Amino acid sequence: MRLARCWQGLRTWLAWLNGDAAYRAYCRQHLHEHGAGCGHRLPTRAEFFRSEQDRRWSGIRRCC
Amino acid sequence: MQRQQLYAFHSQRGLGGPGMLLWLAVAIVGAAAVGGIALHRGESINSLWFIVAALCVYAIAYRFYSAFVATKVLLLDPTRATPAERLNDGRDFMPTNRWIVFGHHFAAIAGPGPLIGPTLAAQFGYLPGTLWILIGGVLGGCVQDFVILFFSIRRNGRSLGQMARDELGPVGGGAALLGVMTIMIILIAVLGIVVVNAMKHSPWATSTVAATIPIAVLIGLYMRNIRPGQVLEGTAIGVVLLLAAVVGGGWLDHQPALRGWFDYDGPTLALMIIAYGFCAAVLPVWLLLAPRDYLSTFMKIGTIGALAVAIVIIRPDIHMPAVTQFIDGTGPIFSGPLFPFVFITIACGAISGFHALISSGTTPKLIANEADARMIGYGGMMMESFVAIMAIVAACVLDPGVYFAINSPAAAVGKDAASAVATISGWGFPVTVAQMEALAREMGEATLFARTGGAPSLAVGMAHIFSAVSGGGLLALWYHFAIMFEALFILTTLDAGTRVARFMLQDLLGNFHAPLGRTSWYPSVLLTSALVVAAWGYFLYQGTLDPLGGINSMWPLFGIANQMLAAIALCVATTILVKSGRGRQAFITAAPLAWLVIVTSTAAWHKLFNDAPRIGFLAHASDLRQKLADGLLPPDAVASAPRLLFNDHLNATMTALFLVITWVVVFETARVCRRALRGGPLPPLTEAPYTRTELAVP
Numbered sequence: 150m151r152l153a154r155c156w157q158g159l160r161t162w163l164a165w166l167n168g169d170a171a172y173r174a175y176c177r178q179h180l181h182e183h184g185a186g187c188g189h190r191l192p193t194r195a196e197f198f199r200s201e202q203d204r205r206w207s208g209i210r211r212c213c
Numbered sequence: 214m215q216r217q218q219l220y221a222f223h224s225q226r227g228l229g230g231p232g233m234l235l236w237l238a239v240a241i242v243g244a245a246a247v248g249g250i251a252l253h254r255g256e257s258i259n260s261l262w263f264i265v266a267a268l269c270v271y272a273i274a275y276r277f278y279s280a281f282v283a284t285k286v287l288l289l290d291p292t293r294a295t296p297a298e299r300l301n302d303g304r305d306f307m308p309t310n311r312w313i314v315f316g317h318h319f320a321a322i323a324g325p326g327p328l329i330g331p332t333l334a335a336q337f338g339y340l341p342g343t344l345w346i347l348i349g350g351v352l353g354g355c356v357q358d359f360v361i362l363f364f365s366i367r368r369n370g371r372s373l374g375q376m377a378r379d380e381l382g383p384v385g386g387g388a389a390l391l392g393v394m395t396i397m398i399i400l401i402a403v404l405g406i407v408v409v410n411a412m413k414h415s416p417w418a419t420s421t422v423a424a425t426i427p428i429a430v431l432i433g434l435y436m437r438n439i440r441p442g443q444v445l446e447g448t449a450i451g452v453v454l455l456l457a458a459v460v461g462g463g464w465l466d467h468q469p470a471l472r473g474w475f476d477y478d479g480p481t482l483a484l485m486i487i488a489y490g491f492c493a494a495v496l497p498v499w500l501l502l503a504p505r506d507y508l509s510t511f512m513k514i515g516t517i518g519a520l521a522v523a524i525v526i527i528r529p530d531i532h533m534p535a536v537t538q539f540i541d542g543t544g545p546i547f548s549g550p551l552f553p554f555v556f557i558t559i560a561c562g563a564i565s566g567f568h569a570l571i572s573s574g575t576t577p578k579l580i581a582n583e584a585d586a587r588m589i590g591y592g593g594m595m596m597e598s599f600v601a602i603m604a605i606v607a608a609c610v611l612d613p614g615v616y617f618a619i620n621s622p623a624a625a626v627g628k629d630a631a632s633a634v635a636t637i638s639g640w641g642f643p644v645t646v647a648q649m650e651a652l653a654r655e656m657g658e659a660t661l662f663a664r665t666g667g668a669p670s671l672a673v674g675m676a677h678i679f680s681a682v683s684g685g686g687l688l689a690l691w692y693h694f695a696i697m698f699e700a701l702f703i704l705t706t707l708d709a710g711t712r713v714a715r716f717m718l719q720d721l722l723g724n725f726h727a728p729l730g731r732t733s734w735y736p737s738v739l740l741t742s743a744l745v746v747a748a749w750g751y752f753l754y755q756g757t758l759d760p761l762g763g764i765n766s767m768w769p770l771f772g773i774a775n776q777m778l779a780a781i782a783l784c785v786a787t788t789i790l791v792k793s794g795r796g797r798q799a800f801i802t803a804a805p806l807a808w809l810v811i812v813t814s815t816a817a818w819h820k821l822f823n824d825a826p827r828i829g830f831l832a833h834a835s836d837l838r839q840k841l842a843d844g845l846l847p848p849d850a851v852a853s854a855p856r857l858l859f860n861d862h863l864n865a866t867m868t869a870l871f872l873v874i875t876w877v878v879v880f881e882t883a884r885v886c887r888r889a890l891r892g893g894p895l896p897p898l899t900e901a902p903y904t905r906t907e908l909a910v911p
Contacts, residue, residue: 163445166320168442178301178307195441202503203498
């Protein structure tokens with residue numbers, strides 16, 4: 150039971166670390182800010198992922 | 214909260230009686246371990262001493278010194294809303310769990326530097342490097358990362374360059390920007406040399422590293438088109454393919470018809486890396502750069518964790534002496550005396566200016582509570598310092614004779630195997646040709662003589678450690694796994710660094726001709742990418758032609774540039790402390806700053822004006838010119854002399870540039886601090902106003 154919880158925790162940590170969880174977080178923030186019937190169209194997971202990749206690599210992200 | 218309230222808040226978290234006894238025990242064990250390492254003079258010493266010493270030093274430094282910096286100097290305010298909360302856009306700015314931010318931050322700051330630097334610095338013996346990694350880490354590097362992260366949080370996540378411009382004025386800001394650009398060029402070139410030397414005439418290593426490119430492209434396509442956004446899934450597939458590539462490389466190495474396709478000399482490999490760097494810079498990020506980064510992050514964290522566990526399990530003996538005779542500056546791997554070159558060589562393992570760019574980049578925009586800055590900034594650098602300790606252990610478990618045979622260039626020890634072992638044995642580090650041939654066979658390489666750069670010797674050390682844990686054997690597989698692991702994130706740094714330098718150049722050129730500044734205008738992308746790649750490519754190519762292997766002159770240049778950047782970051786931090794009325798506590802950044810300025814300036818002075826041709830660029834040029842005039846050079850050396858002379862002058866110019874940048878920023882800092890203390894006109898502090906957090910306060 151404890152092992153399963155640890156495994157789940159590790160998976161969640163990795164999902165946050167590599168960006169898997171970013172789309173869910175973005176949608177949550179969007180709904181929090183604008184509400185469900187705001188009229189803004191949320192990007193699909195694929196659209197979000199594409200725009201994120203292009204945007205994230207426009208600055209210093211890796212060190213020596 | 215007001216300052217007095219903050220003092221009260223933090224003092225409530227003081228130590229009780231039993232806690233104090235525990236910390237006393239940690240201090241005694243730590244002092245015994247450090248004393249044991251420092252005073253031991255036997256044939257070998259167990260690596261467990263290093264692990265215990267490091268863990269105790271980090272624990273005490275974190276518990277007491279970082280707490281002092283957090284509570285008495287910076288006054289972290291857990292009730293203050295961070296930019297992640299105030300500016301939350303669900304993308305750049307987003308309050309994030311502190312363990313996730315820690316993972317992001319560590320993955321970003323941990324590069325090849327803390328692995329390569331300590332491996333090279335083992336030339337002086339295990340002691341100087343180990344002491345500097347521990348002391349420089351907890352008093353310098355950790356403090357720098359922590360304070361820059363904190364100041365960036367207080368300034369809405371501003372970058373180091375922006376903070377330098379805001380707090381020091383346009384001269385200091387401009388010098389800082391120039392410093393970042395130049396370090397990027399030198400960094401990429403020197404890392405390129407490390408990869409080239411690891412792949413030189415090694416079909417197994419070259420084919421494995423080459424396979425990482427199609428694997429990254431495949432994973433990029435998978436994550437873009439087949440399973441969009443499923444990063445964990447894509448990464449897992451990629452890691453399996455990488456491991457298959459290591460095994461496949463071993464098979465290919467035994468196929469006479471195929472191995473010739475991957476057997477190249479240094480200059481040819483350098484040209485290939487230059488071509489690759491250009492392609493990586495102009496291709497869309499999703500195709501190569503991003504998937505390679507996902508893979509390298511995963512491999513980096515996994516392999517470093519596995520190495521730590523393996524060292525603790527097998528506790529290998531260290532065979533390198535505490536101090537070697539090369540502290541006098543006559544070392545074969547790089548030239549220069551212990552002071553200042555051990556500090557320049559260790560670089561990122563103790564303090565790295567590059568970290569300040571990360572601490573003022575993505576990390577401050579993710580921190581949910583200001584109090585987390587201590588764990589992420591100070592703690593993240595402690596982890597990096599521990600990686601450096603593991604690297605020095607992995608290098609020093611080798612017999613010293615083997616270590617020097619792998620890392621010494623042919624020009625320093627002799628071109629053939631017999632003369633190399635004779636020279637190295639003559640230094641008091643016995644090694645035989647048969648021993649080196651057997652080792653090369655075990656590692657699946659044709660030879661391990663003169664494999665300079667640090668990566669091959671580190672890979673041999675790691676292979677021994679991993680092999681011992683896995684029950685012995687498979688040395689060749691572990692060796693090439695280690696090479697692939699090092700090359701993977703070196704190439705990621707190369708890709709990412711080229712792209713960032715391109716953006717900076719576009720930003721600069723945009724001031725003269727607006728379309729050149731547009732990152733989406735393809736002619737500008739091609740032009741600026743070509744200029745950046747040509748700049749580092751020149752140094753890389755010349756490094757592979759250098760009779761001393763390139764690392765000899767380039768690594769010190771990189772070390773000076775890196776420490777210069779750290780000095781700039783500490784200048785910014787000291788200025789902010791003084792301007793905000795905390796001048797009495799500014800010693801936390803001013804003391805490491807003073808040390809770095811002394812070290813950087815002395816090292817630069819040596820590289821410029823030392824009389825020994827092995828150390829000073831100008832002395833080398835003068836010696837070469839004299840030999841040329843006297844007709845003492847063989848015909849091939851005569852042909853390459855003009856190129857070597859030009860390179861000496863170019864390296865000297867770069868060194869002088871780093872020296873000037875450092876001192877310009879130091880003078881600007883002194884000027885602004887003097888005005889702050891005397892009440893003169895100043896650029897105002899740019900801290901964002903206080904807003905109370907609406908998130909839970911820890």
